[in-house]
Each structure stands twice: as structure tokens, then as C-alpha cells.
Amino acid sequence: xxxRQRPAPALxxxxxxxxxxxxxQRDQRLAYGLMAPGVIIVLGLVLLPLLWNVALSLRExxxxxxxxxxxxxxxxxxxxxxxxIGDRDFLTLLRxxxxxxxxxxxxxxxxxxxxxLTVRSAFPGRFIVRGLILFPYVVPVVAAAFLWKTMLNPQLxxxxxxxxxxxxxxxxSFLTQRSFEVNLLGLRFGLxxxxxxxxxxxxxxxFPFAFLFILARMQAIxxxxxxxxxxxxxxxVQRLRFVTLPQLRGVFAVLFLLRFIWTxxxxxxxxxLTGGSAGTQVVSVQIFExxxxxSDIGAAAALSLVLAIVLIVLLVVYFRFVSTxxxx
Amino acid sequence: xxxxxxGSSRNRGTEYWVLGVLKWGSVAFFVTITAFPLLYxxxxxxxxxxxxxxxxxxxxxSWAEISSLATYREVLRPVEDGGRGFxxxxxxxxVVAVATVVVTVGVGxxxxxxxxxxxxxxxxxxxxxxxxxxxxxxxxxxxPLFVLFSAIGLRDSLFGLMVVYLAQTIPVALYMLRSYFxxxxxxxxxxxxxxxxxRLGLIARVVLPLAAPALxxxxxxxxxxxxxxxxxxxxxxxxxxxxxTLPLGLQQLDNQEIPKTVLMAGAVIISLxxxxxxxxxxxxxxxxxxxGSVKG
Numbered sequence: 001x002x003x004r005q006r007p008a009p010a011l012x013x014x015x016x017x018x019x020x021x022x023x024x025q026r027d028q029r030l031a032y033g034l035m036a037p038g039v040i041i042v043l044g045l046v047l048l049p050l051l052w053n054v055a056l057s058l059r060e061x062x063x064x065x066x067x068x069x070x071x072x073x074x075x076x077x078x079x080x081x082x083x084x085i086g087d088r089d090f091l092t093l094l095r096x097x098x099x100x101x102x103x104x105x106x107x108x109x110x111x112x113x114x115x116x117l118t119v120r121s122a123f124p125g126r127f128i129v130r131g132l133i134l135f136p137y138v139v140p141v142v143a144a145a146f147l148w149k150t151m152l153n154p155q156l157x158x159x160x161x162x163x164x165x166x167x168x169x170x171x172x173s174f175l176t177q178r179s180f181e182v183n184l185l186g187l188r189f190g191l192x193x194x195x196x197x198x199x200x201x202x203x204x205x206x207f208p209f210a211f212l213f214i215l216a217r218m219q220a221i222x223x224x225x226x227x228x229x230x231x232x233x234x235x236x237v238q239r240l241r242f243v244t245l246p247q248l249r250g251v252f253a254v255l256f257l258l259r260f261i262w263t264x265x266x267x268x269x270x271x272x273l274t275g276g277s278a279g280t281q282v283v284s285v286q287i288f289e290x291x292x293x294x295s296d297i298g299a300a301a302a303l304s305l306v307l308a309i310v311l312i313v314l315l316v317v318y319f320r321f322v323s324t325x326x327x328x
Numbered sequence: 329x330x331x332x333x334x335g336s337s338r339n340r341g342t343e344y345w346v347l348g349v350l351k352w353g354s355v356a357f358f359v360t361i362t363a364f365p366l367l368y369x370x371x372x373x374x375x376x377x378x379x380x381x382x383x384x385x386x387x388x389x390s391w392a393e394i395s396s397l398a399t400y401r402e403v404l405r406p407v408e409d410g411g412r413g414f415x416x417x418x419x420x421x422x423v424v425a426v427a428t429v430v431v432t433v434g435v436g437x438x439x440x441x442x443x444x445x446x447x448x449x450x451x452x453x454x455x456x457x458x459x460x461x462x463x464x465x466x467x468x469x470x471x472p473l474f475v476l477f478s479a480i481g482l483r484d485s486l487f488g489l490m491v492v493y494l495a496q497t498i499p500v501a502l503y504m505l506r507s508y509f510x511x512x513x514x515x516x517x518x519x520x521x522x523x524x525x526x527r528l529g530l531i532a533r534v535v536l537p538l539a540a541p542a543l544x545x546x547x548x549x550x551x552x553x554x555x556x557x558x559x560x561x562x563x564x565x566x567x568x569x570x571x572x573t574l575p576l577g578l579q580q581l582d583n584q585e586i587p588k589t590v591l592m593a594g595a596v597i598i599s600l601x602x603x604x605x606x607x608x609x610x611x612x613x614x615x616x617x618x619x620g621s622v623k624g
Contacts, residue, residue, distance in 0.1 A: 028447065049472035056475060265466070
């Protein structure tokens with residue numbers, strides 16, 4: 001990543017001043033003082049809750065019993081884990097989450113690459129196009145989700161209005177039906193409907209993020225490389241494949257990692273668009289449902305830890321096999 | 329990389345032409361998928377709902393519809409007068425976001441300076457821990473924080489919400505400001521120290537003024553994160569309507585009784601401040617983002 005990783009230079013050690021301590025010792029004390037507020041707030045709000053989450057996942061605890069909850073009691077049970085993992089739909093849940101994360105991430109990276117290639121060289125109006133491309137990422141997720149929901153609305157949405165005037169299809173409820181019946185030259189098959197929409201939404205919403213990183217990396221590639229390849233007679237496709245893309249491997253590895261982690265855990269997008277219905281249930285929305293639908297705190301805590309563990313396993317696999325030096 | 333045919337000028341001409349078509353096709357594609365939804369959101373927010381139901385394909389509002397501002401009036405009017413109370417939500421969101429910015433930038437600057445310039449034991453561990461926190465799923469922390477804040481009575485309060493936002497924004501601020509401080513030449517600071525300036529005096533008189541643009545960029549980012557946040561607002565504040573932030577208030581408008589045009593007016597109101605901030609400070613923000621990488 002474009003980041004200046006210079007080792008922090010130490011100041012020259014001055015002779016011991018009047019205070020009796022060296023500048024270095026005083027600096028060390030000062031450093032702890034400067035760090036303390038941030039570290040205390042963050043660790044207090046992350047590490048402690050995490051430990052508490054483990055405790056919660058080992059209890060039978062309902063939302064209404066919250067008042068009587070004693071964090072120090074030692075009655076433990078693994079029932080929450082067997083409830084969550086033993087659920088009939090657990091594997092479907094994992095598969096949907098994983099598929100959503102992989103497809104959403106890939107789509108956003110591909111769109112981001114395409115957008116960066118488009119805006120790479122100057123053309124009239126380039127500045128405006130670049131600004132517009134950032135819009136889906138900048139706009140609050142709540143606004144973006146309801147914008148899509150309204151556009152895809154079966155009664156008054158623009159997408160259905162156009163589909164009907166063009167193809168005379170019936171009203172398609174994109175976000176509430178599980179699959180489309182497709183009749184292509186007598187060949188009938190179903191395509192996932194709501195699931196496709198959430199993947200498209202994720203790709204649309206996060207491609208500007210990938211775009212910014214890829215464009216920044218592209219503009220750092222020395223122009224001579226491209227020129228030299230041109231002189232050697234390489235066509236545009238060859239220059240893209242053999243000159244530009246190899247330079248982007250590092251940024252792709254990092255982007256895939258970041259976007260994958262965020263998409264794998266994402267809650268807002270799916271909760272707002274489909275609420276997890278019609279074949280779009282993912283782990284984070286299911287956690288919310290355990291908490292408020294079933295008011296079962298123990299199960300929600302257990303599933304959230306399962307989510308964290310699956311994520312950690314996937315990351316270990318990623319670092320082990322996919323990327324060695326690029327993301328280090 | 330064989331290039332047997334390349335070099336002939338006719339091939340070059342074809343390539344130039346094909347690339348031109350591809351390029352303008354791509355530009356058209358990206359303008360469509362970004363500008364069209366934006367246009368649709370703004371247009372629909374002015375429309376009369378019965379007009380939309382009668383003819384969904386025609387989404388441009390008439391002048392009469394625009395000048396009546398009926399949907400915006402409904403969204404902004406207080407709940408007691410039959411409106412949706414968005415003025416109050418605007419205030420709540422602004423309070424939480426500004427408080428988060430002030431605390432995060434303050435705390436983050438001190439920590440980032442220490443992480444960039446001072447040597448101390450445990451520095452690497454703290455830096456790694458902060459990156460991990462930044463990547464850690466919010467939903468995993470949501471349950472214990474929900475339980476904890478319910479127990480200590482912080483759940484239905486804007487203060488509680490702000491405290492939770494700090495945990496998400498301080499790592500971002502620390503990371504971005506640290507890479508900024510590292511990119512500033514150290515010589516300036518050295519000469520101030522030699523001239524007898526104390527470390528804290530140095531931070532106040534030399535470092536902060538130099539870092540002002542970076543502080544503004546980080547502050548705007550943190551503002552955007554806090555302004556857009558939905559999950560914790562949903563968990564903590566759903567039961568106290570007078571405390572709702574904009575994202576939560578907008579989500580509560582998504583039901584059968586409320587016209588979609590009103591929903592879109594709400595969406596425009598929540599987006600407008602963010603879009604303005606972004607386009608006023610775009611250069612700053614893009615540089616900050618690609619240097620520090622921000623969660624989204």
C-alpha cells in the first residue's frame with residue numbers, strides 16, 4: 001500500500017539534563033501518557049466486551065433476564081453452541097455469507113479496476129466523472145439502501161416501469177422473491193433473485209473504494225514502462241496484461257483482504273435491503289435475529305463468536321496460501 | 329509477448345478507434361450507474377406520491393411539485409405536529425458526530441504523535457492491536473456492549489452511543505495521523521528541541537499547526553463514520569424515539585404507511601451534509617483515505 005513506512009527516527013540522545021533522567025527516559029514516560037487515553041478507551045471497549053461475549057455465550061440468558069445477570073457466576077453450558085451450530089440452516093447460512101462476501105468483493109474489485117482504467121488518462125469532464133464515481137461510497141448506507149429498494153419496488157419503482165414498457169414482464173419483486181423464472185429460448189431455469197440484488201448492491205456501493213486505491217497505484221507506475229512496451233509493439237491488451245496488471249497485484253491482495261473482511265461481516269446492507277429473507281440470510285443478520293427475534297442473548301453471543309472464528313480461520317488460510325509478501 | 333502484426337500503422341489506427349469507443353462506452357456506463365440513482369433519488373423526493381403510482385416511469389417532478397416542498401415539510405415537521413421530526417434527528421446526529429470528532433481527533437493526535445516519533449516499550453504491540461481492532465467485526469462487539477450498556481444504564485443515551493463510536497474511530501484516526509506524522513521531516517522538531525522547547529510545547533507550537541490539514545481530513549472522516557453509523561444506533565436507541573439519529577430515523581420511515589417520496593426526501597436530507605463535505609474537501613479526503621484506508 002502507498003504508505004511511507006519509515007522507521008520512526010529517534011532523537012539524538014542528549015546528555016542527562018537537570019531532571020536527572022535522560023531525554024529518552026522522559027520521552028518514554030511521555031509516550032505512555034500520550035498513548036494512554038486512546039489505548040484505554042479502545043481496549044476497554046473491545047477487549048473487555050470480547051471476553052464478556054465469551055462468558056455470555058456460555059450462559060442460558062434471555063433478554064428479559066438481563067437485570068439478574070451475574071457475570072461472575074460459574075454455571076456454564078455449551079447449549080448455545082449446539083443450538084447455533086446444530087440449526088438446520090447453519091450450513092446454508094455459512095454458504096450464503098461466504099458466497100456473498102466472495103462475489104460482492106470480486107464484483108467491487110472488478111468494477112473498481114474498470115473504473116480506474118477508464119479515468120486513468122485525461123479526457124474532458126474527467127474531474128466530474130471521478131467525483132460521480134465516488135458517490136455510491138460517500139452516500140450513507142441507509143440512504144443508498146432505500147434508494148435501491150425504491151428503484152426496485154414492484155409497484156412504483158423505475159426498474160419495473162422500464163422493464164414493463166420494454167419487455168412486458170409482470171411486476172418483478174426483486175428483493176422479496178427467491179428466484180427468477182428465466183425462459184431463454186425454451187430453456188427454463190431459475191436464477192437467484194434477492195441474492196443477486198444484494199451482491200450487485202455491495203459491488204455498486206464499494207467499488208469506488210477499490211477504484212481510489214487502484215487508481216492511486218496506477219498513477220504511481222512509471223510512464224516509461226508503458227512507453228517502452230508501446231515502442232516494442234505491444235498492443236493495448238498486452239500492455240494491460242503484462243505491464244499494468246502485474247504492478248497492481250499488491251494493491252489487489254490488500255483490497256481483497258479488506259473488502260472480504262468487511263463484506264463477510266456486513267450487517268447494514270442486507271438488513272436494510274431484504275432483512276435476510278428470500279435466500280439472503282447471512283450470519284450477522286442472524287445474530288441480530290437471535291438477539292431481538294428470539295431474545296436469546298446466549299445464542300447471539302455464541303453465533304457471533306462462531307463468526308469471528310470462521311473469519312480468523314479464513315484469514316489464516318489466506319495468509320498461508322494466497323498472499324505471502326504482498327500484504328505483509 | 330510476440331507482436332507479429334503490431335507496428336503496422338493500420339493496426340494502430342484500428343486499435344485507437346476501438347479504444348476510443350471502449351473508453352467512451354465505459355464513461356457512459358459509470359456515469360449512468362452513479363448519476364442516474366442520484367438523479368432518481370432527488371427527483372422522487374419532490375414528487376407527489378399519487379403521480380408516481382399513476383405513472384412510475386415518469387419521475388421528473390413538475391414545477392408545482394418542486395415549489396410545494398410537501399415531502400420535505402412532512403419529513404422536517406416535529407412528530408407532535410404530524411411530521412417525521414427530522415429536525416430533531418438532525419440535531420441528535422450532529423451532536424453525536426461532533427462529539428465523536430472532538431474526542432477522537434484529540435485523543436488520536438496524542439497517540440499518533442507518540443506512535444510516530446517516540447520510542448517506547450510495547451509500541452509494536454499497540455500498533456498491531458489497533459489495526460486488528462479496526463478490522464474486527466462490529467457485530468461481535470455489539471452483543472456484549474448491548475448487555476453491558478443496558479446493565480449500567482448507558483444504553484438509551486447519545487453519550488453511550490458516542491462512547492461506542494470512539495472505539496471504532498480512534499484506531500482509524502491513529503493510523504491515518506501516524507502515517508502523516510511519519511511523512512513530516514523531523515528536522516523542524518529537532519531544531520525546536522535544541523532551542524530549548526519542551527516536548528509538549530513542541531507538540532502544541534510546532535507539530536499541531538503543521539498537521540492542521542491532516543487533522544481536518546481525519547476529523548471529516550470521523551464525522552462521516554459517526555454520521556452514517558446504523559447498527560449501534562439501532563441496537564441502543566430504538567426504544568427512545570426522541571434520541572434517534574438520522575440513519576435510525578430513516579430506517580423507521582421504511583414501512584407501508586409512509587410514501588416512498590417522503591422516504592426519499594429523508595434520504596436526501598441525510599446525504600446532503602456528507603456529499604457537501606466530501607466535495608468541498610475531496611482532495612484532502614482522497615489522499616487521507618488511500619494513505620490510511622478507512623472502513624466502509
